[in-house]
Amino acid sequence: xxxxLIVALIKIVLALAGLMTAAAYLVLVExxxxxxxxxxxxxxxxxxxxxxxRLFGLGxxxxxxxxxxxxxxxxxxxxxxxxxxxxxxxxFIAAAAVFAVIPFGSVLPQDFLxxxxxxxxxxxxxxxxxxxxxxxxxxxxGSIAVYGVVLGGWASNxxxxxxxxxxxxxxxxxxxxxxxxxxxxxxxxxxxxxxDAIIARQAVGGAWNxxxxxxxxxxxxxxxxxxxxxxxxxxxETEQELVGGYHTEYxxxxxxxxxxxxxxxxxxxxxxxxxxxxxxxxxxxITGSGEAVTWPVALLRVAVLLAKVLGVxxxxxxxxxxxxxxxxxxxxxxxxxxxxxxxxxxxxxVAAWAEFGPALAARWGISDPLGLGLAGGAAxxxxxxxxxxxxxxxxDNSPRRRVVTPDQDVEEIFN
Amino acid sequence: xxxxxxxxxxxxxxxxxxAGRSYLPLFVQGLTTxxxxxxxxxLTVESPEERxxxxxxxxxxxxxxxxxxxxxxxKCVACFLCATACPAHCIDIVAAESPWPDRxxxxxxxxxxxxxxxxxxxxxxxxxxxxxxxxxxxxxxxKSREEMIFDKEKLLSVYDQTKDAEPMRSARA
Amino acid sequence: MKDSHTIWILATLLGSLGLWLMLPRGxxxxxxxxxxxxxxxxxxxxxxxxRLGTWTAEGIFAALALVTxxxxxxxxxxxxxxxxxxxxxxxxxxxxxxxxxVGAQFLAAATxxxxxxxxxxxxxxxxxxAQPEGKAAYDRASWEAMLSAVTxxxxxxxLSITVxxxxxxxxxxxxxxxxxxxxxxxxxxxxxxxxxxxxxRHLIAIQIAGTLLLTALVGAAVIIAQGKNTKTxxxxxxxLKTDEE
Numbered sequence: 151x152x153x154x155l156i157v158a159l160i161k162i163v164l165a166l167a168g169l170m171t172a173a174a175y176l177v178l179v180e181x182x183x184x185x186x187x188x189x190x191x192x193x194x195x196x197x198x199x200x201x202x203x204r205l206f207g208l209g210x211x212x213x214x215x216x217x218x219x220x221x222x223x224x225x226x227x228x229x230x231x232x233x234x235x236x237x238x239x240x241x242f243i244a245a246a247a248v249f250a251v252i253p254f255g256s257v258l259p260q261d262f263l264x265x266x267x268x269x270x271x272x273x274x275x276x277x278x279x280x281x282x283x284x285x286x287x288x289x290x291x292g293s294i295a296v297y298g299v300v301l302g303g304w305a306s307n308x309x310x311x312x313x314x315x316x317x318x319x320x321x322x323x324x325x326x327x328x329x330x331x332x333x334x335x336x337x338x339x340x341x342x343x344x345x346d347a348i349i350a351r352q353a354v355g356g357a358w359n360x361x362x363x364x365x366x367x368x369x370x371x372x373x374x375x376x377x378x379x380x381x382x383x384x385x386x387e388t389e390q391e392l393v394g395g396y397h398t399e400y401x402x403x404x405x406x407x408x409x410x411x412x413x414x415x416x417x418x419x420x421x422x423x424x425x426x427x428x429x430x431x432x433x434x435x436i437t438g439s440g441e442a443v444t445w446p447v448a449l450l451r452v453a454v455l456l457a458k459v460l461g462v463x464x465x466x467x468x469x470x471x472x473x474x475x476x477x478x479x480x481x482x483x484x485x486x487x488x489x490x491x492x493x494x495x496x497x498x499x500v501a502a503w504a505e506f507g508p509a510l511a512a513r514w515g516i517s518d519p520l521g522l523g524l525a526g527g528a529a530x531x532x533x534x535x536x537x538x539x540x541x542x543x544x545x546d547n548s549p550r551r552r553v554v555t556p557d558q559d560v561e562e563i564f565n
Numbered sequence: 566x567x568x569x570x571x572x573x574x575x576x577x578x579x580x581x582x583x584a585g586r587s588y589l590p591l592f593v594q595g596l597t598t599x600x601x602x603x604x605x606x607x608l609t610v611e612s613p614e615e616r617x618x619x620x621x622x623x624x625x626x627x628x629x630x631x632x633x634x635x636x637x638x639x640k641c642v643a644c645f646l647c648a649t650a651c652p653a654h655c656i657d658i659v660a661a662e663s664p665w666p667d668r669x670x671x672x673x674x675x676x677x678x679x680x681x682x683x684x685x686x687x688x689x690x691x692x693x694x695x696x697x698x699x700x701x702x703x704x705x706x707x708k709s710r711e712e713m714i715f716d717k718e719k720l721l722s723v724y725d726q727t728k729d730a731e732p733m734r735s736a737r738a
Numbered sequence: 739m740k741d742s743h744t745i746w747i748l749a750t751l752l753g754s755l756g757l758w759l760m761l762p763r764g765x766x767x768x769x770x771x772x773x774x775x776x777x778x779x780x781x782x783x784x785x786x787x788x789r790l791g792t793w794t795a796e797g798i799f800a801a802l803a804l805v806t807x808x809x810x811x812x813x814x815x816x817x818x819x820x821x822x823x824x825x826x827x828x829x830x831x832x833x834x835x836x837x838x839x840v841g842a843q844f845l846a847a848a849t850x851x852x853x854x855x856x857x858x859x860x861x862x863x864x865x866x867x868a869q870p871e872g873k874a875a876y877d878r879a880s881w882e883a884m885l886s887a888v889t890x891x892x893x894x895x896x897l898s899i900t901v902x903x904x905x906x907x908x909x910x911x912x913x914x915x916x917x918x919x920x921x922x923x924x925x926x927x928x929x930x931x932x933x934x935x936x937x938x939r940h941l942i943a944i945q946i947a948g949t950l951l952l953t954a955l956v957g958a959a960v961i962i963a964q965g966k967n968t969k970t971x972x973x974x975x976x977x978l979k980t981d982e983e
Contacts, residue, residue: 183603185609186602186603186607187599187602187603188602189602189605189606189607189608189609190607190608190609191607191609191611233820233824281843282843282844282928282929283843283844283847283928283929286844286847286848286851287843287847289847289851289855290834290846290847290848290850290851290854290855291850292855293850293851293854293855293856293859294831294850294854294855296855296859297824297827297859297862300859300862300863300866301820301824301862304820304862304866312866315866316863316866316867319859319862319863320863322859323856323859323860323863326855326856341930342929342930343929468596468599468600468603471599472595472596472598472599473591473592473595534587535583535587537586537587538583538584538586538587538588539583539586541581541586
């Protein structure tokens with residue numbers, strides 16, 4: 151009992167410390183990346199303090215953190231004091247709490263622990279290994295994060311913050327549906343809500359879900375990007391329209407909580423994409439697929455998972471500079487008119503294959519996953535063509551030129 | 566203008582084909598553009614260690630200098646044309662009777678407030694004797710406002726410093 | 739009548755009175771007194787709840803229950819509608835925690851996803867859009883304060899007496915055995931078992947609930963379609979002169 155507690159505590163501390171460091175260094179990565187895309191060099195001068203050693207700017211996150219903590223933290227007089235304080239805490243805690251169920255690897259052999267501790271099973275690399283509803287837990291905690299943004303915008307008592315809060319409320323609720331539909335296909339195929347079970351299914355089968363359910367993968371990736379409010383979906387804080395959106399009035403350490411939470415959301419989204427669709431810690435030929443592992447394999451699995459996650463994060467950062475931001479009505483149209491119907495199609499395809507697939511595959515003489523992959527690919531192609539042909543997101547933005555003269559009756563205008 | 570004025574040309578947004586509406590070309594275009602820049606040559610100069618390369622220092626508008634003639638005397642004749650032409654009113658000249666026989670006046674003091682200067686080069690254009698010129702020194706800095714008000718000696722020293730790299734305009738002709 | 743019943747009835751009466759005093763009825767009279775009465779009622783009720791055994795279970799349960807009850811009371815007595823919504827959200831989180839405490843993982847997560855994540859955010863959205871300050875009279879005062887206070891507390895009181903009585907003196911066949919609990923909420927394949935239960939034994943109920951929700955959805959769509967002025971489109975396109983003409 152006690153040893154379980156200690157192991158859990160160690161895992162929590164390691165995960166949190168790793169996440170905070172990762173978030174801090176991802177800020178540096180993002181800045182360097184942005185600079186490179188814009189033909190600049192980015193922050194490359196801060197290295198070891200008090201020396202001339204630069205280390206490619208690796209000291210920059212420390213400097214940034216110290217700066218945020220020691221900056222004046224100003225609370226404007228017109229805000230709702232309590233909510234202004236609670237909102238960043240909420241989003242930060244919610245963003246960090248998601249990682250309770252997200253695996254950082256497969257398992258570690260328990261042989262390095264003293265035998266007297268009574269740890270008889272390999273240690274699962276997830277903070278809360280016993281949760282059977284992992285995926286729903288991610289959703290639940292993720293939906294709490296909305297409060298941080300909405301309340302922050304409301305408590306700031308500023309129209310730009312408020313608009314940012316409203317936008318994020320609408321955006322996050324809307325994109326939770328396609329996100330859920332994307333996951334549903336994976337859960338159907340796996341038969342479990344546990345994230346480690348989802349990875350294990352892909353590892354044993356050898357086929358990643360992104361190949362089996364390309365439509366679901368696409369929908370999930372887009373929706374996850376929108377849920378993390380990364381560009382091109384960063385409408386809650388569009389600086390050209392809303393100054394800073396919901397965190398316009400924030401400064402100092404509260405602002406830092408918002409920014410770190412944003413990065414944590416991006417890390418979460420990347421972890422989920424990798425775990426659900428890109429095979430988690432599995433890579434053909436080098437990681438194996440079974441449960442019992444040796445030390446090198448265990449560490450290799452962690453490395454493969456983290457490398458994949460980093461790859462997805464880098465893609466997010468590249469996406470930021472590659473495509474222009476959506477307008478808000480386009481965002482809503484994409485979510486409701488494209489992603490949700492396509493998500494339903496994906497669920498129907500996967501469910502139908504789960505029911506009739508094995509028999510069909512046996513008759514045609516192909517393997518079960520190959521059949522699902524073919525069906526999924528066909529569904530993707532067909533859906534994409536239908537969307538491109540019907541163009542459901544198109545809106546008529548031509549100017550309204552009805553001229554109203556003062557003597558015209560209002561009734562007359564509208565009849 | 567009246568919204569129904571015939572002179573207004575209303576333009577409809579372009580019609581996209583199936584390829585355009587499928588978002589794929591835009592997707593590929595954006596990605597290739599960013600990737601090209603990501604891997605391309607960086608334009609930023611590592612500033613204090615590296616210096617900007619100034620393509621033609623002779624037409625660059627940096628810090629001012631006051632030129633000397635062949636005998637090492639200040640060339641300025643205190644005609645006030647530069648001070649008159651200056652849109653920022655940053656040139657302040659106190660004229661006195663010239664100690665030399667070849668001109669009537671010379672500047673007893675000649676100060677330029679570099680903080681007010683907008684580096685437009687009007688003074689250089691106005692000068693009838695090519696006494697004031699803009700050099701290619703661009704990174705001037707100081708610890709106080711007073712330090713940034715350049716007097717005659719300082720401006721002459723800028724000339725001494727830059728005369729080899731950037732010869733006087735009259736010498737160039 | 740047993741002693742415990744007397745205490746439960748006393749707690750119910752005190753709770754009603756306290757809640758009535760705390761409800762926003764215009765003016766600030768008696769809110770503190772109401773809060774004090776409610777605390778006393780809560781204490782009385784707590785003294786009658788069955789013990790759970792270990793102090794960790796006891797402590798966690800007490801903390802979660804306290805958060806839930808206090809947040810629920812605050813949700814109905816708060817004057818600012820946005821704060822009411824937030825308190826309600828805290829109530830939901832407390833409830834989810836209580837579910838988790840008895841091992842109902844799915845129910846806990848689903849409560850948060852559905853209520854806190856979707857419905858309450860929509861509430862907040864509407865509240866903020868409608869009246870950010872909550873200035874309207876109907877936002878600042880509760881309707882039928884007396885009736886609602888009495889009904890609410892009496893309902894809770896009756897439920898508590900029944901359930902509490904069952905727990906303090908359990909008939910041997912009523913209490914779920916440890917083995918049954920182990921086979922139910924605590925088993926590893928908890929979600930799968932729940933799914934089998936829901937879509938096996940309770941299939942009809944699920945279908946009826948689904949139909950009901952679908953009806954509501956269609957109704958909402960119809961209302962939107964009616965409210966939309968179909969003529970705006972014609973205004974837009976009829977008089978538009980473009981390059982092509």
